[in-house]
Amino acid sequence: MIRLGALAVGLLFVVNVLWGALQPREAAAPDMTKELHKHPHAIAWAHNGPGNLGIFGTFDRGQLQRGFQVYKEVCSACHSIHRIAFRDLADLGYNEAQIKAIAAEYEMPALDNNGEPTTRKGTPADKFPLIYPNEQAARAAQNGALPPDLSLIIKAREGGADYVHSLLTGYxxxxxxxWTKPDTLYYNPYFRSVNIAMPPPLSADGQVAYTDGSPQTVDQYAKDVSAFLTWASEPKLENRKETGVAAIIFLIIMTGLGYMSYRKVWADVKKPA
Known part of the structure; x- marks a missing residue:
């Protein structure tokens, strides 16, 4: 009886599986993400040099300072650049007094004489402070989204500066x-999942007031802050290029000397008949 009962249960299970497999199913909704996702526009960046080859180019200091201004006035409300120290801004063309003034605008955590938590004015030796003390606080303030630190964002995203520029101008x-877009998200085909939690940070021309006569447009803001974040991701980029070019020139010279030495050593050696 036990064997018959087990056999009956097994047959019932097989019948249910076969019955479910034979029932018509609704077709799965097609995934439009890949279809809608766009690749970033290629921009001719000064730091990439002629032909955008990535060599011989140098940063435009005026553009870097404008990009830093856009970061401070727009991006810094949510995003930190915690890997950058205030004294690094000297690379952008700021003098010592300007750097001290910029650092003093920020409050840094400290301890008083009694060991109690307090704050102090920033100094050039300090790094830019975090916007949020931890991930939980960041998500709580941003409806569950986590604003990334922008120090290495150019290195972390495929397309680098091109991607950041396209994202900022692609809303x-x-x-x-x-395509389904929840009310809490925004449509941006340059973002990997198309729907993005970050509202458009650059919303209108004239949002940031430049004093050097540069165009005050969303496109220019996006280019300038992308260039600044490129510098932030690798402040010694120009030094690396200079070292690389010097090394290549050295190797070319040594190759030439080596070839001439080879010719001189073997000049008197007769070839076999």
Missing amino acids: SDNVPKG
């Missing part, structure tokens, strides 16, 4: 038919 209200 659109024209959501394609068939």
